[in-house]
Amino acid sequence: MPMSLLDAFWRVVTRLGEAQILLPTALVLALWLAWRARAWRLAAAWWLGIVAAAAVTTASKVAFIGYGWGWPEIDFTGISGHAMFASAILPVAGMALAGAQDGGRARVWQRAGLAVGVALALLVGISRAMLGVHSASEIVAGWIVGGVAAAAVLRAAPMPLARLPLWLPVMVSLWLGTASAKAPPSITHDLVTRWSLALSSRSQPYTRSDMLTTWRLEQRRDRVPR
Secondary structure, eight states: OHHHHHHHHHHHHHGGGOHHHHHHHHHHHHHHHHHTSOOHHHHHHHHHHHHHHHHHHHHHHHHHHHHOOOBGGGTBSSOOHHHHHHHHHHHHHHHHHTOOOSGGGHHHHHHHHHHHHHHHHHHHHHHHHHTTSSOHHHHHHHHHHHHHHHHHHHHHSOOOOOOOOTHHHHHHHHHHHHHHHHSOOOOHHHHHHHHHHHHHTOSSOOOHHHHHHHHHHHHHHHHSOO
């Protein structure tokens, strides 16, 4: 029973890295930052960072699924999209949702929100390993790509010291909690697989098993004396 509960926990946590859940969150917060906080530069940089990170991640998946370009030595078949989206969105969202206070406490609240966002992004990555979906190298790559995007955004423009209306963090929290438990299964991987096969003109996608099996056979052949 405890293992079942733990598995259920990781399945809920891992959904906090889904594009269908995080992109609406980032859109709502970016619109608020641009409209009410007058942080147009921050909002635009955030979305540019998300798009760039998503493009790199998608390219890595297409390269493997469609063409078999992986790195078997480190069990790498493509950047973890969940870890990437979580790292690119949750830390910035955490700062925005911290509800900056007046006076000297403002930056303290923002740092706390950033820390919570980073912690959640780390948990999302760990959940991918616990569920056996991604290897460590793929998760770390996702953290790096998403983290670089988030860091670049926060360097491009500071988070404004603007108090949030109470309804916004409540709405976002309810959305994240409800969607992670009730949203339909994500179709992102299926879409990427279709694109990969269409681009490569293959009928079947390359798999991790294909990559590792081929690599192990090559390793054995190399060890056979000639």
